[in-house]
Amino acid sequence: MSQYSEIIQNGLWKNNPATVQVLGLCPLLAVTSTVVNALGLGIATTLVLIVTNVIISLIRDFVRPEIRMPVFVMVIAVAVTIAQIIMQAYFYELYLIIGLYIALITTNCTIMARAEAFASKNGVRESFLDGLFMGLGFTAVLLTLGAMRELIGYGTLFQQFNLLFGEGAKAMKITVFHDYPGFLLAILPPGAFIGLGLLIAIKNIIDAKRAEAQSEVNVQTAT
Amino acid sequence: MSVGKNMLISASLLGIFAIVGTAMVAYTNEHTVEQVAFNKQQYTLNKLHEIISPKAHDNDLESDTIKVTDPRLGSKHPMIVYRARKDGKPVAAIIQSIAPDGYSGNIEMLVGIRVDGSLLGVRVTDHQETPGLGDNIDIRKSNWILQFNNHSLSNPTPTNWKVKRDGGAFDQITSATISSRAVTKAVYNTLQYFKDHHDELFKTEVPHEPIQ
Numbered sequence: 001m002s003q004y005s006e007i008i009q010n011g012l013w014k015n016n017p018a019t020v021q022v023l024g025l026c027p028l029l030a031v032t033s034t035v036v037n038a039l040g041l042g043i044a045t046t047l048v049l050i051v052t053n054v055i056i057s058l059i060r061d062f063v064r065p066e067i068r069m070p071v072f073v074m075v076i077a078v079a080v081t082i083a084q085i086i087m088q089a090y091f092y093e094l095y096l097i098i099g100l101y102i103a104l105i106t107t108n109c110t111i112m113a114r115a116e117a118f119a120s121k122n123g124v125r126e127s128f129l130d131g132l133f134m135g136l137g138f139t140a141v142l143l144t145l146g147a148m149r150e151l152i153g154y155g156t157l158f159q160q161f162n163l164l165f166g167e168g169a170k171a172m173k174i175t176v177f178h179d180y181p182g183f184l185l186a187i188l189p190p191g192a193f194i195g196l197g198l199l200i201a202i203k204n205i206i207d208a209k210r211a212e213a214q215s216e217v218n219v220q221t222a223t
Numbered sequence: 224m225s226v227g228k229n230m231l232i233s234a235s236l237l238g239i240f241a242i243v244g245t246a247m248v249a250y251t252n253e254h255t256v257e258q259v260a261f262n263k264q265q266y267t268l269n270k271l272h273e274i275i276s277p278k279a280h281d282n283d284l285e286s287d288t289i290k291v292t293d294p295r296l297g298s299k300h301p302m303i304v305y306r307a308r309k310d311g312k313p314v315a316a317i318i319q320s321i322a323p324d325g326y327s328g329n330i331e332m333l334v335g336i337r338v339d340g341s342l343l344g345v346r347v348t349d350h351q352e353t354p355g356l357g358d359n360i361d362i363r364k365s366n367w368i369l370q371f372n373n374h375s376l377s378n379p380t381p382t383n384w385k386v387k388r389d390g391g392a393f394d395q396i397t398s399a400t401i402s403s404r405a406v407t408k409a410v411y412n413t414l415q416y417f418k419d420h421h422d423e424l425f426k427t428e429v430p431h432e433p434i435q
Contacts, residue, residue: 033354067233071240078244082251089255092262153355184355 004129011133017110018141019200024108027101028142029192033153036160038146039139040094041101044083046135048105049114051079053131056119072115080106094163110138145195153187155180271305271317273362274335274344280307280314289424295412297321297329304424313338313425316417322409326401327351330360334413338425341375345410350402357402367396368406376414384411 017023024045031041055075063071084102087095095102105111114134119127151157155177161169185191264285271284287308290301302319315337322330330350335343345368347360359365370393385391386403395403417424 062236064233064236067237070237074240074244078247081248085248085251085255085259088262089258092259092266096266182355184353187354 003126007126007129008133011130011135011137012140013137013203016137016141016203017113017134018138018196019203021110021113022200023110023113024138025196027104027108028138028145029189029196031098031101032142032145032149032192032195033187034150034160035143035146035158036094036163037098038142040091040098040164041105042135042139042142044087044098044102045105045108045110045138046132048076048079048083049111049135049138050128050131052076052111052115053119053127054124055079056115057122057124057127060120068120072112072120076111076115077106091164097163110134141196141199144199145192148195148198149186149191151176152183153185153191154182270333270346270348273346274317274333275307275315280309282306282308284317291420291424293416293420295416297323297409297412306425308425315343316424317343318413318417320409320413322405324401324408325350325352325405326357326399327353330402330405330409332406332409332413334410336414336417339375340414340418340421341373341378342371342410342414344369345371345406347406352399352402356396357399359396359399360402360406365396367394367403370394371407371410376411376418381411384408 011017015021018025018028027041027045032038052072052075056072059071059075080103083105084095084099087099087102114130118130122130147157150159155175157174157176159173161172165172186195268285275284284305284307287306289304289306291304292299292301296302296318298321302321304319305317307314307317315335317333317335320332320334322332328351330352331348333346333348335345337343346362347368350358350360352358352360359367362368379392383390383392384407386393386395386400386407388395388400389404391407393403393407
């Protein structure tokens with residue numbers, strides 16, 4: 001049981017793919033200009049990560065070490081291509097916006113890293129959980145960054161949600177600042193770098209505070 | 224000998240994975256290909272119907288097209304012209320056109336022109352203009368593009384077919400004069416092209432390479 005909670009904590013916080021492993025930056029930085037784009041890429045990445053992790057842990061016993069890498073690459077490429085085709089079929093408008101980055105999921109090092117570092121050494125259940133929570137951890141960072149940039153850049157939240165959830169979701173758009181002139185820097189790539197830098201910094205501060213509290217407790221119990 | 228055997232096993236395993244993987248992709252594709260084609264068609268049709276109301280024509284816009292090549296349409300490549308007809312009579316042409324001198328490259332547009340030469344509407348379909356500034360040429364960001372509606376080659380006069388900054392009749396987008404200028408110029412060029420090729424554009428039977 002504690003092994004599972006370890007996997008969950010690793011994915012969401014301790015070993016978060018975006019803020020700790022700092023993997024998959026290309027799609028992360030490019031797509032997070034709005035919440036809906038971030039959510040779309042996050043869901044797609046999570047699904048691909050679950051599928052590839054499960055498949056790789058299933059086949060890990062009879063894939064010989066010398067062909068391990070090409071087989072992993074193939075599994076990932078197949079999963080991503082299928083995800084891309086499905087998206088084209090059912091979320092076409094969103095595909096037009098983030099389609100390029102869907103193909104780039106193949107090159108998202110997070111997926112290869114989890115295949116190599118985790119799924120090839122662990123059982124199906126653990127690998128599934130690892131894929132799910134690494135994906136969710138990645139999505140959480142995408143969403144936070146997307147919300148920050150959309151809020152600062154456009155002064156809105158959840159604009160264009162209809163791309164993902166149909167016409168009814170247009171109403172979900174929240175205009176936080178009325179008559180907001182927009183702040184270009186947040187929408188352009190530099191805004192993404194600055195935003196991610198801030199997120200990592202905040203995470204480190206929280207970790208440092210926690211460690212401090214922890215060591216104080218330790219000192220008290222020791223005395 | 225055993226090395227060779229090992230290699231053979233590895234290679235066959237790899238081969239099997241490749242075959243299974245390809246089969247899975249092919250299977251998915253097989254089951255979605257119609258939906259994808261339908262989506263693409265629907266998307267184009269929606270774009271066209273932003274310009275022309277579905278009630279204003281009764282033909283199949285998607286298939287009643289010709290391809291034309293003309294420098295005034297901004298490209299060396301053939302552009303698509305969608306022809307709208309009602310009861311067999313031409314109503315309007317929606318011409319694919321490119322403004323080659325945008326702030327960051329080509330601005331792709333659809334220019335809808337009524338058979339009498341007045342503008343039905345203009346839409347930008349693809350561009351890389353600066354987000355927040357130049358991207359206001361896109362209807363999803365601002366209504367700027369609507370100002371061209373109902374204008375024609377003689378309204379305003381050719382010398383006024385410019386943005387106000389250049390002494391013309393059309394508003395420019397603040398801080399995005401280059402994008403505004405490019406679109407305005409491309410609309411004007413497309414109108415001129417339409418005037419010169421008016422009759423050929425609506426022909427139902429198209430000879431090979433109709434317009435040069």
